[in-house]
Amino acid sequence: MxxxxxxxxxxxxxxxxxxxxxxxxxxxxxxxxxxxxxxxxxxxxxxxxxxxxxxxxxxxxxxxxxxxxxGVFGRILVELAKGGGETDEIMIDATHLKAHRTAASLLEKRLLPRFIGRTKGGLNSKLHAVCDSQGRPRALFLTAGQVSDYTGAAALLSSLPPAKALLTDKGYDADWFRAALADRQIEACIPSKSNRKVQIPHNKRLYKKRHKIENMFGKLKDWRRIHTRYDRCAYTFASAIAIAAIVIFWM
Structure with a gap:
């Protein structure tokens, strides 16, 4: 240090x-x-x-x-990601980021949401991300920890770069999401949920590449103020995440 x-x-x-x-x-x-x-x-x-x-x-x-x-740091990430070139596969997933008690001490105001929620793991925020075939983040979205993965997926749909396939886990197995990917001519490499009446096959060999987005989250969490949220305001925490992503993956 x-x-x-x-x-x-x-x-x-x-x-x-x-x-x-x-x-x-x-x-x-x-x-x-x-x-x-x-x-x-x-x-x-x-x-x-x-x-x-x-x-x-x-x-x-x-x-x-x-x-x-x-919003300077967020715009830098977006602009650098635009120059990332073409990618055959994209991946989407979400991870929880623990919120320190100092981050949760600010009273929530309607105009400035904190994006801190309570789950079984305590107070946390959830980072939704899209990365390319090289494991570089292309789009990020921050929500409260209890928010569904579907909400993050819906918010990130417009940010998906052109690709041949999207890899993600069974938590994103929804007909509306598969249909949205089909409209963009993106193959859905998503395992079916166990309660799906008719199982939809997926490319298991391609699915093995999904570890890259997990590796990306791990690298972001190596930064102490990303692993644990100390920022009270959501926009400052989102900027910290953008800065970490820029330095690790785009510079």
């Missing part, structure tokens, strides 16, 4: 075109500030504990909050 992280010039060149324009007083060095944000999220630090080499912690925190409100 003491190793200071600094984005390379090549990495900055990939993401800097999507930064907001600076108005008036020039911004503090983008490379140093963004590197400080990444350092905090990866290591699970409090913002006040960021190493002094990154500059004042308030500057780093304010930049993260301001750009999160503007």
């Amino acid at each position: 003491t190793d200071i992280f600094l984005l390379s010039e090549a990495q900055m060149a990939r993401i800097s075109p999507f930064f907001p324009l600076s108005h008036g007083v020039p911004r503090v060095d983008d490379r140093r500030v963004i590197s400080g944000i990444i350092f905090v999220i990866r290591n699970g630090l409090r913002w006040r504990d960021v190493p002094a080499s990154y500059g004042p912690h308030k500057t780093i925190y304010n930049r993260f909050i301001r750009w999160s409100e503007m």
Whole structure:
């Protein structure tokens, strides 16, 4: 954790075109500030504990909050994913992210949902994701932990990139979802639920590739502030997830 992280010039060149324009007083060095944000999220630090080499912690925190409100980090992920090229297979799945008690201490307001729910595992949020054949996230969607996988699948349908097949587990075995994939000319590689009257066969050999999306979730959870949610506001937590996805898979 003491190793200071600094984005390379090549990495900055990939993401800097999507930064907001600076108005008036020039911004503090983008490379140093963004590197400080990444350092905090990866290591699970409090913002006040960021190493002094990154500059004042308030500057780093304010930049993260301001750009999160503007949706900057989410847009960077979307734009980089668009350049990911064609993919033969896509995968969809969801995972739970435990919410720390500090994240759940904010009273919920109608205009600013927290996306924290209660399940058998306690308070958590659920991350729904679509990844390509290389295990890189193409689309992410955050909900409360008790929300059905079908809700995430419906929300991500419009974000599915063109592909030959979609791989997912039996939790997504629904006629409406299979029909939606057929309309997009995507083969549904989905095992049938045990209670389905007529079992629908799937390509078992192709299905073995589904571990890639599980590996993607594992890599995201290696980042301490992703594995455990400390952010009270959903938009800041979603930005933290987007930053982790950008650094791990797209830079």
